[in-house]
Amino acid sequence: ETGVTQTPRHLVMGMTNKKSLKCEQHLGHNAMYWYKQSAKKPLELMFVYNFKEQTENNSVPSRFSPECPNSSHLFLHLHTLQPEDSALYLCASSQEVGGGGNQPQHFGDGTRLSIL
Amino acid sequence: AQKVTQAQTEISVVEKEDVTLDCVYETRDTTYYLFWYKQPPSGELVFLIRRNSFDEQNEISGRYSWNFQKSTSSFNFTITASQVVDSAVYFCALRGGMDSSYKLIFGSGTRLLVRP
Numbered sequence: 143e144t145g146v147t148q149t150p151r152h153l154v155m156g157m158t159n160k161k162s163l164k165c166e167q168h169l170g171h172n173a174m175y176w177y178k179q180s181a182k183k184p185l186e187l188m189f190v191y192n193f194k195e196q197t198e199n200n201s202v203p204s205r206f207s208p209e210c211p212n213s214s215h216l217f218l219h220l221h222t223l224q225p226e227d228s229a230l231y232l233c234a235s236s237q238e239v240g241g242g243g244n245q246p247q248h249f250g251d252g253t254r255l256s257i258l
Numbered sequence: 259a260q261k262v263t264q265a266q267t268e269i270s271v272v273e274k275e276d277v278t279l280d281c282v283y284e285t286r287d288t289t290y291y292l293f294w295y296k297q298p299p300s301g302e303l304v305f306l307i308r309r310n311s312f313d314e315q316n317e318i319s320g321r322y323s324w325n326f327q328k329s330t331s332s333f334n335f336t337i338t339a340s341q342v343v344d345s346a347v348y349f350c351a352l353r354g355g356m357d358s359s360y361k362l363i364f365g366s367g368t369r370l371l372v373r374p
Contacts, residue, residue: 230301251302
């Protein structure tokens with residue numbers, strides 16, 4: 143039990159489908175993140191939300207659309223994805239105070255996404 | 259620019275051996291934070307330790323120890339008397355203290371296999 147729950151754990155979708163990934167944190171944190179982990183590449187930060195406001199978009203293609211309705215929930219809406227988007231998508235949360243940057247991020251188990 | 263290098267792609271040891279995972283970082287920030295995470299096959303990243311740049315004391319936690327040396331920009335991780343359950347991918351990460359974006363820069367990871 144990590145305190146950060148991601149659903150689904152596995153997702154297979156065609157390039158024309160629309161699906162959403164869900165993340166929920168039970169740690170009372172105020173910041174949430176989406177990361178992409180591809181084979182043979184370092185973890186890539188995609189989006190950051192702090193107090194529900196997006197503070198970073200790391201040049202992510204528009205076919206990925208994040209949504210943060212509150213500090214506990216984070217979604218990643220997917221549409222018309224490409225085969226190279228197949229990866230493990232990890233959600234994380236942390237308790238941030240100002241711009242300190244010293245708080246550890248706590249990760250979920252990830253959603254393994256396969257694009258056919 | 260900030261960068262984390264984990265030169266060891268994969269390490270294989272026999273149970274009860276000691277093993278050291280190397281991490282070298284680059285940053286221009288005078289204040290920064292270093293982290294180690296463990297990623298077992300289940301996928302989630304498990305936070306292990308955080309180190310502040312102004313605290314160079316080494317740390318020991320059970321069979322785990324960390325050697326932080328600013329002079330060589332290294333933050334190495336040693337597992338003593340390794341166990342099969344230690345098998346995982348280990349990531350070193352860096353976060354700048356003056357960066358207001360919460361960006362965590364990960365190394366490419368070291369896969370550790372502990373054989374019985």
